Amino acid sequence: MMKKLALPLLAAALLAACGNKPRQPDWLVNADGAQDRYERAYLSGNDRVAGSEFTRFRSEVASTAQPALVARAELTRCAVQVASLDFAPCTGFEPLRADASDAERAYADFLAGRATPEQAKLLPEDYRGVAGGQGGAAALKNIKGPLPRLIAAAVLLRTEKADPEVLVIATDTASEQGWRRSVLAWLGAQAMRAEKAGATEEAARLRRRMELAASAPAPSAR
Numbered sequence: 001m002m003k004k005l006a007l008p009l010l011a012a013a014l015l016a017a018c019g020n021k022p023r024q025p026d027w028l029v030n031a032d033g034a035q036d037r038y039e040r041a042y043l044s045g046n047d048r049v050a051g052s053e054f055t056r057f058r059s060e061v062a063s064t065a066q067p068a069l070v071a072r073a074e075l076t077r078c079a080v081q082v083a084s085l086d087f088a089p090c091t092g093f094e095p096l097r098a099d100a101s102d103a104e105r106a107y108a109d110f111l112a113g114r115a116t117p118e119q120a121k122l123l124p125e126d127y128r129g130v131a132g133g134q135g136g137a138a139a140l141k142n143i144k145g146p147l148p149r150l151i152a153a154a155v156l157l158r159t160e161k162a163d164p165e166v167l168v169i170a171t172d173t174a175s176e177q178g179w180r181r182s183v184l185a186w187l188g189a190q191a192m193r194a195e196k197a198g199a200t201e202e203a204a205r206l207r208r209r210m211e212l213a214a215s216a217p218a219p220s221a222r
Helices: 009-016 026-044 047-062 067-083 094-099 102-111 125-131 146-158 164-177 180-196 200-215
Strands: none
Touching: 026 047, 026 067, 026 180, 047 067, 067 094, 067 102, 067 146, 094 102, 102 125, 102 146, 125 146, 146 164, 146 180, 164 180, 180 200
């Protein structure tokens, strides 16, 4: 995903102007923590915690009255939804589009599966290959972070450029992190592909894994 709000250009400039080792603004510290908790809660399927942490995250960022930062908060929400194969429109971002930077608009279009090759250079490096037209598992090989890897895999699936290995990589990535919502989404995508291919035993195996994940107790706040 885009760089965490702990290091936006605006905040970096403000801090640099304050001298050596300045104290970070409270909104920045609070927003960074809320963003991290929101991402983990959402991906794990804890909607109650995710909802409250996103509200806190957005409120802290909105206190700056900087549309680009609020746009990034909304794009964070859209990105974790995409990572879990929820391709609903990014409605929270659209009212901010006019005041967002080209980079934010490029990222929104990337998540929607309609980024142009010209926009690719504005994206974080992890996504430039996918946005530039690269497809298949090769597009994921250099993405180290688990969440960016899931996001890139989801965009490949959305744009019909995902081969079967992309689904395996994404499922394994979500599984390694214990991100139940994403695990279930990607297992479901694999199962559907197996069923369409007539691989009934493989589909049944994948459905059993889904039942196992779904049967576990709901995650608690972390």
